[in-house]
Amino acid sequence: MHRVHRRRILTAGAGAGLSLLLSRWLERHALADGPAAPPARATSIIVLWMNGGPSHIDTWDPKTGKTGGSHKSIATSVPGLRISEHMPQLAKVANKLAVVRGMTSKEGNHQRAQYLLRTGYSPNPTVSHPSLGAWMSLRRGAVPNGLPPFVSLGGPSVGGGFFGVQHGPFVAQPPGAAPPNVAYGPFVDAERFEARRKLLADADARFAKETGDVKVEGRRAVYEQAYKLMHSAHIKAFDVSEEPASVRAAFGDAPFGQGCLAAVRLVAAGVRFVEVTLDGWDTHQDNFGRTKRLMGTLDPAMSHMLLELGKRGLLDHTLVVWMGDFGRTPRINGNDGRDHYPAAWSAVLAGAGVRGGVVHGATDAEGAKVVRDPVRVPDLLATIATIGGLDPHDTAMSPAGRPISLTDGGTPVRELLAP
Structure with a gap:
């Protein structure tokens, strides 16, 4: 049985290039609400x-x-x-x-x-x-x-x-x-894209559980932001x-x-x-x-x-x-x-x-x-x-x-x- 590698999933997803534009990973240390800010x-x-x-x-x-x-x-x-x-x-x-x-x-x-x-x-x-x-x-x-x-x-x-x-x-x-890499890739429709998102989420969850790597949450946040941008009607503001x-x-x-x-x-x-x-x-x-x-x-x-x-x-x-x-x-x-x-x-x-x-x-x-x-x-x-x-x-x-x-x-x- 062929093993599905997490790295391959990451590179296969539509919008991967867009996600990489969002740069580094998120560390989940406590970022408490700040003091009352001025108006x-x-x-x-x-x-x-x-x-x-x-x-x-x-x-x-x-x-x-x-x-x-x-x-x-x-x-x-x-x-x-x-x-x-x-x-x-x-x-x-x-x-x-x-x-x-x-x-x-x-x-x-x-x-x-x-x-x-x-x-x-x-x-x-x-x-x-x-x-x-x-x-x-x-x-x-x-x-x-x-x-x-x-x-x-x-x-x-x-x-x-x-x-x-x-x-x-x-x-x-x-x-x-308009930003590049915001459309589904070749031979990818909405149904296949959502299936890939679920597969990636499952792989991330397993990887995080096995390794305790806090970077996983950062990568998850990156892909979620990319997903929202891909499907935002306001993306035309860039153009x-x-x-x-x-x-x-x-x-x-x-x-x-x-x-x-x-x-x-x-x-x-x-x-x-x-x-x-x-x-x-x-x-x-x-x-x-x-x-x-x-x-x-x-x-x-x-x-x-x-x-x-x-x-x-x-x-x-x-x-x-x-x-x-x-x-x-x-x-x-x-x-x-x-x-x-x-x-x-x-x-x-x-x-x-x-x-x-x-x-x-x-x-x-x-x-x-x-x-x-x-x-x-x-x-x-x-x-x-x-x-x-x-x-x-x-x-x-x-x-x-x-x-x-x-x-x-x-x-x-x-x-x-x-x-």
Whole structure:
């Protein structure tokens, strides 16, 4: 008699590719309900992730003199606020923005900085911290219509940490398109698919009983999420082809622009946390040519995201965050580039719960140091969490039995919060 191997069952099931997109396994340690959270000003959060570390001087904090480079600055709709000449559409909606020019950290390595910006902690080999998106998933709960609560468009993100895979991001590639692997495979109908699900569940139960492997529950959760997504009528929220051509064109035809439009559709469908990645900001060479091109992609996408959220009645319920690894050096290197610089950089907030039209913090004349109102990364994440209805001092028990708080001692920046 041929033995049916569990691994073969896993690879045979329709939707297996979709399930793998949901990443790691779930550990069933106690994740008790958190403390009473503040009222959520934002029901959804969109993070525009500038991968590689964008230059603050060439975007939101322009300088004159030897560190300013070749980009010029322009006035905005906010008196006294000037930004890069290559963001003219964002200049028109600057009254909706809170520009944080006092960001500072000590992490100048990409992987460490990206972990810090997503989790509020520097990496620690003893614990895998959950990202802010994972906290939103855990505390705000599943989306009733079958969509994942945490979606990453255009690139990977930090996952669920010790919360487990079901609170990590669903990574959709390419952004703006319907996810692949959501239909039954060849020669598979609904009846056969359900039979395979039952066979897999039986194999999982037996495997868990025989081995005591807690990872089984995580895999079960992954497949259940995939099943719900496959059968959700709201999966079309990923697909921007349903939008009018004029709307798609306004966001720009780059994957990032289409991802921003998809993010609007996803939050309209109830997704809690969406991250959209624009890669290419690690400008050690040709900083000015590359940042000009990147802002040419960013400017229409971010500005029209804010406008479209407003038109659809979503901006008052959606927080939009612009951030990246760190800033870039004021000094221009021999390759006409700028290098890693965590000491001073910028982030931007807009939408629900945000005091628009303000600049918080300042750097010196060269953009080298924060001289007023410094903001640490845990403070920024505590601010975002508060707007999203999370208690920034919330804790969960790690697998080692240690209480881990949402951020590493972060305090919300009250000056950024709307009255």
